[in-house]
Amino acid sequence: MSLLNQVDLNSLVVFAAVVECGGFTAAADRLGVAKAKVSVQVARLEAKLGTALFVRTTRKVSLTDAGRRLHEECKPLLHGLQEAIDQVGHDEGMLAGTLRLTTSVDHAVQSLARAAAEFAARHPALQIDLRTGDRVVDLVEEGIDLAIRLGWLRDSSLRAVKLGEFEQHLVASPAYLARAGRPKQPEDLAAHDWVALMLLPTPFTWKFSRRGETRTVQVKSRIRVDSPGALRTMLRQGAGVSVLDQYSVQDDLKSGALVRLLPDWSLPRAGIHAVYPPGRHVPPRVRQFIDFYRAWLKPA
Known part of the structure; x- marks a missing residue:
């Protein structure tokens, strides 16, 4: 029997939650389960894989090299699976799940917040998570679907669509x-x-x-x-x-x-860019918001 057949998918979901939340307690809160259950699921996954995924101390939890590799490989697959599950039960063309956006504080106030509110009104089954800040965040590490960035792009590993220009x-x-x-x-x-x-x-x-x-x-x-x-x-x-x-x-x-x-x-002139993480799969909510926001930015 292959190792894949022996691994419980739920344990991978729990593992990803621990990584993204930065600890067992926070992961348990997100998942709505007891901390002990999170610990048991992770321990079972480590036993099946025959390697430690976390280094645990009294103050923090950090990934081992094996844990980092597993998270990098599994994260896009889990997101794709979540996307498919979110869409089940909804009418064709209706967006569901959560769209996680980020941009600078100023751009959110000036434009993106209003646009996101209108997009949410058009898609009532979709949740919007808008995060603002002037530092450039790691989209993969923080689970961001789409960043709106102004100026000139530095990170060539990301994919980007130019939405417009400004003086x-x-x-x-x-x-x-x-x-x-x-x-x-x-x-x-x-x-x-x-x-x-x-x-x-x-x-x-x-x-x-x-x-x-x-x-x-x-x-x-x-x-x-x-x-x-x-x-x-x-x-x-x-x-x-x-x-x-x-x-x-x-x-x-x-x-x-x-x-x-x-x-x-x-x-x-500088550019307004929609930036999203690398990978083959771009969720429909991301594609549709890019098109929507490009039209939103065009002068009437």
């Missing part, structure tokens, strides 16, 4: 400009107080273009932030000059809280 605007507050003066050409920025967004791949190098002419400027910064929201607040307070995307800065430009600088010069 970048050089801005500062009227109070800062009254104190420091207005730059008249890109080179003037080297003498200004720059507030750097460290999430960018090159936060201190900027390329400006105008009618076929290109100028590259190196800036220096004594104030650095890791959040577009914090950057916008700093700029409104007169901390210096920086670049914001057209979506997050549009209200401040209308109100006069920020002023666009060097409008005759343009910065490289």
